[in-house]
Amino acid sequence: MPGDIPDEELRRALHRAADLIADYVGGVGDRAVLPPIAPGEVIASLPARPPKTAEPLESILDDYERLIEPNVGHWNHPGFMAYFAISGSGPGIVGEALTAALNVNAMLWRSAPAATELELLVCDWLREMVGLPSDFRGHINDTASISTLLALAAARHAQTDLDIRRLGLAGRAEVPRLAVYCSDQAHSSVDKAMMALGLGHDNLRRIGTDAEFRMRPELLAEAIEGDLAAGLRPISVVATVGTTSTTSVDPVPAIADLCREHRSWLHIDAAYAGSAAICPELRPHFAGWERADSIVFNPHKWLFTPLDCSLLYVRDLDQLRSTFSLVPEYLKTGDSADINLMDLGVQLGRRFRALKLWMVIRGFGxxxxxxxxxxxxxxxxxxxxxxxxxxxxxxxxxxxxxxxxxxxxxxxxxxxxxxxxxxxxxxxxxxxxxxxxxxxxxxxxxxxxxxxxxxxxxxxxxxxxxxxxxxxxxxxx
Amino acid sequence: MPGDIPDEELRRALHRAADLIADYVGGVGDRAVLPPIAPGEVIASLPARPPKTAEPLESILDDYERLIEPNVGHWNHPGFMAYFAISGSGPGIVGEALTAALNVNAMLWRSAPAATELELLVCDWLREMVGLPSDFRGHINDTASISTLLALAAARHAQTDLDIRRLGLAGRAEVPRLAVYCSDQAHSSVDKAMMALGLGHDNLRRIGTDAEFRMRPELLAEAIEGDLAAGLRPISVVATVGTTSTTSVDPVPAIADLCREHRSWLHIDAAYAGSAAICPELRPHFAGWERADSIVFNPHKWLFTPLDCSLLYVRDLDQLRSTFSLVPEYLKTGDSADINLMDLGVQLGRRFRALKLWMVIRGFGxxxxxxxxxxxxxxxxxxxxxxxxxxxxxxxxxxxxxxxxxxxxxxxxxxxxxxxxxxxxxxxxxxxxxxxxxxxxxxxxxxxxxxxxxxxxxxxxxxxxxxxxxxxxxxxx
Known part of the structure; x- marks a missing residue:
């Protein structure tokens, strides 16, 4: 009978992994942050063809120790100060290990009750921690790239007269070009969402910023007016709280005013800085974000949670659900659960990401x-x-x-x-x-x-x- | 100095997690597959508000054991025969734990050399294992939902006369409706991709199937002809090898002929069945898939790899790259690496998913x-x-x-x-x-x-x- 590897071999390997992890995390700061290797060297050190027969986990872990661990960029190194410095903290790492063992797909409440409910709970915890009103409801995606794509898809779907979900954007005289606005400092995930959603990169208006790299609302107003005059329809503004280049903060209240005036969806990209809102004295940077339609922030960036963990909060969950919900027969259940997570986005498969986040929040308080x-x-x-x-x-x-x-x-x-x-x-x-x-x-x-x-x-x-x-x-x- | 939890507390917790995992995986078969609970019971058993101060990992793990572990659907249970039965095998679980500790983001070769190169290597291993020609190159996404979305985005981008990436689909008289075809048995991820990409759900043609639930190529030909006559442009056919409802196999060779005739992108959804192609005697089911432009298969489905792990193979990597590549200044490096994984899709953040897959292939051979x-x-x-x-x-x-x-x-x-x-x-x-x-x-x-x-x-x-x-x-x- 084939089966999994023997229970005792697995237990031994898990204990060895426990020590490898503890040693790595405790000692990573003594290494060089980047391995001194050239492209191709890792591949060259590994067999080009897959092994015919099973190898003991012990020797795979030997190779891991010898060839893999030393040759990653050490993102968990306290000297890693590039991009945004992230951490997989102890409680988060333990959570991920358990997640892999449970291996649940939280697509439906029924298929993963605790995973679904813990996800809603930790999103509520964090909502309270960052001081957002209780009408925001959150769920967890893999990355901010996906969270922002979903938010802009919901903004597009909110053009109810156009029925874009059903009819699409192409070949329809009644569908104008749809414009989205962000600052010249906004993240490239907005560009990628424009491309993916079929809105077109050229219909993203990158609004100029002031001397402190904040979007200039008067330029935003001008751009919107210009687009309206040219027959385009503005559907969303993405304001950033904590831009990638400088962590500058767009003037959200003024942007929210313009969004209200033009009935545009306000999406806040706080992927990095959102975590800072747990400190009340930093909340002034977030003034006005409670007026957003959607907000993304990533505990995997600055809340010590291993990759991947991106929270998307929306004020109207039904708007997100109606953008994407689609239940094939084989996934119909008679359950009365409020939420099946698969209804809230593109991906059907959903890891149990809430577990690590729950452990991080409890592990540090x-x-x-x-x-x-x-x-x-x-x-x-x-x-x-x-x-x-x-x-x-x-x-x-x-x-x-x-x-x-x-x-x-x-x-x-x-x-x-x-x-x-x-x-x-x-x-x-x-x-x-x-x-x-x-x-x-x-x-x-x-x-x-x-x-x-x-x-x-x-x-x-x-x-x-x-x-x-x-x-x-x-x-x- | 705040920092992570103390090294010794982490080491203790990791060893306890090692035993929790070994006990769980070894004993999960003795449980009921689904917990006998009603919606809301898990949330009701947990504090509604986040803890002010840190709790020891020991007591978090106590709660995990008491409240979480018993209340998931046990996907790792050998009696779980719903949807597709998946497994997080021992080597895969160990791999995921190590991945969380390394916590690398494999967006750039430079940021994660071993993660980037191991991803390319295991995709090559698997390509060889399933008998695909060497011009296919693979990378790993989270889910088949995303892999299929990327494939259809590439099919859309291949309409080079329309410059959709830049100009979008809307408000352009020269852009016709773009049609995609799949069988009435194809996965709902195709529907979601149509909706997300702005192609419109109505422009997905669900082609009828025969008595064995296989797409009928003559109906496909008719549908394409009808669309052409009506001024639509067929851009892609999604053929399924191993449908969700019955694992039926579409007649790929006949579909490939039609795709060649109409210069349509052929995407193969083998998310579940792809793993079976590692057995040469099962290859007849995959006849013709080597003529595809893109193929998705998910080792997290039937190759004993924990969620999430979806392989997307494309024949022309540059076509995928030109669909999505976009390099902001802060990610420019002087490296000569062939591939930066972020260029191949929507998501910038990429977990080190290759590690678990490498360990699974080696752990079983x-x-x-x-x-x-x-x-x-x-x-x-x-x-x-x-x-x-x-x-x-x-x-x-x-x-x-x-x-x-x-x-x-x-x-x-x-x-x-x-x-x-x-x-x-x-x-x-x-x-x-x-x-x-x-x-x-x-x-x-x-x-x-x-x-x-x-x-x-x-x-x-x-x-x-x-x-x-x-x-x-x-x-x-």
Whole structure:
């Protein structure tokens, strides 16, 4: 009888994995953040063809230890300050392991009662934690890319006169071009949603931003008016609270006014910054988001929850349901459950993602999570203060959360040469190993980004970053 | 300093989780498949509000054991024969636990070299295992819903004269309605993709099937001709190898001929059955799939890999890339890597899903996986033979793989009453606990479905199912 691997082999392997994980998470900070390998090296080190016969889990884990673990980018490293610094915290990792063992597909309440209900519960917990009113209801998607796509699909579906779900967008004289608005700092997931939804990339209006990289509402108003005059129909504005490049915050109240005026769907992308709303003193950054139709935020970004976990809150769950619900015969049940999660989006298969999030919230408590977010803000302000105090560097954007944008601008170097200098600097800093930062472009300038958000980051890591930056810049001079 | 939970607490919790998992997976077969609870009971048993302060992982795990684990539907139970029976096998569970600890986002090669390269490698392994030519290149998505959506987006993008990515579908006189074809047995993910992509549900043509639930190519040809005459443009046919209701197999060679004739994109949905192609003797069911433009199959369905893991193979990777690739400044790297996985779809965030699949393939070996698939086919044929031998029951569809569709048709009962009788029967069978089956509708009839595919299923489970069905039907008579 074939079956699974023997119970005792599995138990042994799980205990070995437990130690591998504890060792990894506890010691990852001593490694270089990025492995010093070139494209193709991992593949070259592995057999090109699949094994004919079973191998013991012990030797697979040996290979994991030898070939895989050392050769990932160490996102769980406290010196990983590129992109957004994320963490799979202890409670979250334990939750994911259990999720894999249960292996439920929470498509229907019936197929996974505890998974469905825990998902609704933790979304309610988080809604309360971030101070949103109780008419918002949440569910969990894999990524913000999907959450935003679903939100814009619901915005499109809200054009009830057009019956787009049934008839589509093409070949219909009565369907005008549908326009969506976001700032020139908004995330590329908005572009991808436009492309996927058949709305067309050109019908995304990227509205200009002010000196602090916030959408300018008067330009938004102009763009909407222009589109209306040209026969387009504005269907949604995506406002960002915490943009990717600088964590700037769009002026949501003014944008919400325009959305109300034009009956446009207001979607808030708070994928990164949403977690900060659990600290009441940071709520002013979120002013007006309670007027949104939908809000996305990702506990896998800054709430210490392993990938993937993206929360989508909508004010009117039925609007989302009517966009996508479709129940084939084989999934009909007689249950009276309020919600079958499959009705709320594209994907039928749904992992039990709520478990890890539940364990994270309980493992740290609301106050513990607040404490960590606040510490990251403190560290970001500290780094920003060092930058501001050094005449060879400049801060390139305000620091409302925990991301610091800066560049090297040594005396006597022409503006035209600074981009190249900073590109060289980041390469040198990252090559040292203990920290990894990324870059962006602001107002046409090459700018360095240090994202602080890993649960194990300490002041020492920030000092190390600053030391690297200063030493490497001195060496380049 | 806040940080993660203490290393030693994490290590203890991981070891406890190791035992919880080993106990669960080893003993799940002794439980009822579905928990006997009503909607709302789990939520009612949990605190409505999040905890202010941290709780020890030990007590969270106590609650997990008491409230969560018993109250999921036990998809990993060998008596779970509803929908498609799936398994998170031992090697796969270990892989997922490690994935959570690494917590890499494999969006860029640079951000996760081993994750990117292992994904390409295992997709190549599986391509070889299922006998597809080497010009197919694969990557891993979360679900078949997304894989199929991406494939149809690529089919839409292949209408190069229309520049849909940039200009969209709406408000353009030159864009005709775009039609997609699948059989009346195809999965609802095709409907959802039509809705999401803005193509319109009405522009999905559900082609009639023959007595064995296979798409009728002559009806497909007619539908295409009719659409062409009406000014629509056919862009894709989705052929299914292993439909959800009966695992019927569409006549792919004839469909491929029509696709070539009309320059339509051929997408093969083999989400469930694809795994069977690792057995050479089952390849005849897959005849012609090597002519497809894209193929989806899900190792999380019948290859013992925990959710989620859906492989999308395309013949021309650049076509997929040009549909979605979009690289914002902050993600530009100087690396020469062939592939950044984020370019191949909507989602920027990508879990390291290849790790578990690599561990599954190695943990069982190609021959071990073949042996398990063959055993499931043997069990399905056995069940089918019992059904055929019993005059009170009838087999309702051929059994090419491991799903058995049947119904109770006791002598003397009118056809018009059989639906109700079978609905009562399934309710009684499922209420007993040790097995869980689902139903579907075939030719307007209510039909029971027994899906065999769990890695721990044995002949005893099939006997138990058949005993339940016979005893409960006798009791209902």
């Amino acid at each position: 609301v106050e513990g999570l607040q404490e960590r977010i606040r510490e990251h803000l403190r560290l970001a302000r500290k780094l920003a203060s060092w930058i501001e105090a050094d005449p060879s560097f400049e801060l390139c954007a305000p620091v409302p959360f925990s991301l610091v944008c800066f560049r090297w601008c040594p005396a006597g170097v022409e503006e035209s040469e600074l981009d190249v200098s900073n590109a060289r600097l980041i390469e040198a800093v990252n090559a040292r190993g203990p920290v990894f930062i990324s870059h962006t472009e602001l107002d046409g300038r090459y700018v360095l980004r240090a994202a602080i958000g890993n649960i194990r980051v300490t002041e020492e890591h920030i000092r190390r970053l600053w030391r690297s930056v200063r030493e490497e810049s001195a060496a380049l001079e | 190609v021959e071990g996986l073949q042996e398990r698939i063959r055993e499931h086919l043997r069990l399905a044929r056995k069940l089918a033979s019992w059904i055929e031998a019993d005059p009170s029951f009838e087999l309702c569809a051929p059994v090419p793989f491991s799903l058995v569709c049947f119904r109770w048709c006791p002598a003397g009962v009118e056809e018009s009453e059989l639906d109700v009788s079978n609905a009562r029967l399934i309710e009684a069978v499922n209420a007993r606990g040790p097995v869980f089956i689902s139903h579907t509708e075939l030719d307007g009839r209510y039909v029971l479905r027994a899906a065999i595919g769990n890695i721990r299923v044995t002949e005893e489970h099939i006997r138990r199912l058949w005993r339940s069905v016979r005893e409960e039907s006798a009791a209902l008579e």
